[in-house]
Amino acid sequence: MSRTASSTRQAxxxxxxxxxxxxxxxxxxxxxALTLLRPHWWPWTGSALIANHLVLTGLGLWPRSRALxxxxxxxxxxxxxxxxxxxxxxxxxxxxxxxxVLSILAQRRARATFFCIGERVAQFPHITRACVAQGHAVExxxxxxxxxxxxxxxxxxxxxxxxxxxxxxxASGIAPRFFRAPAGLRNALLEPVLERLQLQLASWTRRGxxxxxxxxxxxxxxxxxxxxxxxxxxxxxxxxxxTSTGAPVVLEVLPRLLEAIxxxxxxxxxxxxxxV
Numbered sequence: 098m099s100r101t102a103s104s105t106r107q108a109x110x111x112x113x114x115x116x117x118x119x120x121x122x123x124x125x126x127x128x129x130a131l132t133l134l135r136p137h138w139w140p141w142t143g144s145a146l147i148a149n150h151l152v153l154t155g156l157g158l159w160p161r162s163r164a165l166x167x168x169x170x171x172x173x174x175x176x177x178x179x180x181x182x183x184x185x186x187x188x189x190x191x192x193x194x195x196x197x198v199l200s201i202l203a204q205r206r207a208r209a210t211f212f213c214i215g216e217r218v219a220q221f222p223h224i225t226r227a228c229v230a231q232g233h234a235v236e237x238x239x240x241x242x243x244x245x246x247x248x249x250x251x252x253x254x255x256x257x258x259x260x261x262x263x264x265x266x267x268a269s270g271i272a273p274r275f276f277r278a279p280a281g282l283r284n285a286l287l288e289p290v291l292e293r294l295q296l297q298l299a300s301w302t303r304r305g306x307x308x309x310x311x312x313x314x315x316x317x318x319x320x321x322x323x324x325x326x327x328x329x330x331x332x333x334x335x336x337x338x339x340t341s342t343g344a345p346v347v348l349e350v351l352p353r354l355l356e357a358i359x360x361x362x363x364x365x366x367x368x369x370x371x372x373v
Contacts, residue, residue: 160281160300166288169275169299169329169368176371177327180363183371184209184354185301186347187238187277188308188335190217190224194345195334199231201348205355207365209233212277212299215240215261217335222268229269234367237261237273237296247282254290262294275299275368299368304331305350311338313349320350321357329368330354 161170189195202209211228213235218225228235240260266272276296305316320330337345
């Protein structure tokens with residue numbers, strides 16, 4: 098199949114998956130038509146549209162939701178059958194933590210996916226290059242990682258993702274293929290931007306909450322509970338919480354997590370590897 102045909106099929110599939118977006122568009126068209134035909138009904142149609150937007154907002158605040166478009170919450174079935182798991186790191190690169198994470202991964206010959214912030218990539222391009230040189234994938238986590246990312250309009254979303262794409266490709270030589278929204282929060286306008294940039298949204302199977310909890314035991318337990326093929330695990334090399342000794346909690350959790358993965362006979366892969 099040609100790349101064009103494949104892209105066309107993927108685009109159609111993405112639109113078919115976005116069930117709430119299609120329903121919302123139909124509802125808006127119907128409400129406008131009804132208001133034109135029955136102007137005195139506007140309080141009801143207006144209230145219905147407000148309710149619709151509240152539902153869309155709620156879905157955007159659910160990181161693992163697929164209602165606003167395709168969203169990887171686990172690896173594809175073939176990857177799961179091969180016993181593959183994906184360890185992902187958000188909010189880097191961090192000049193202190195990321196090199197230590199890379200060292201731990203190298204010791205275990207593990208591969209991971211780093212969702213990087215564009216402006217941090219521009220600050221530390223050598224760390225980004227090191228990630229790629231050691232066989233890891235570097236993906237898009239927006240340019241500035243704004244706390245209000247889910248409130249941005251279409252133009253601002255395009256700018257955030259495009260600037261990160263450019264900085265990551267400039268530093269690593271490879272354009273990202275996946276995107277993860279800051280904190281996993283988004284709105285209904287993100288999917289058209291992802292489709293335009295040919296990016297796949299990825300969330301996670303489970304997370305350790307390692308930006309707010311410095312207890313290695315609890316973080317590890319959250320990540321390793323019912324661990325199995327196909328899981329996508331979320332940790333942070335940037336904004337990592339500190340343990341009682343002041344160490345980034347990810348550095349204490351990661352070696353033990355990799356041991357657990359090996360013990361279960363699983364294999365770490367990047368998200369890109371799972372596409373094969």
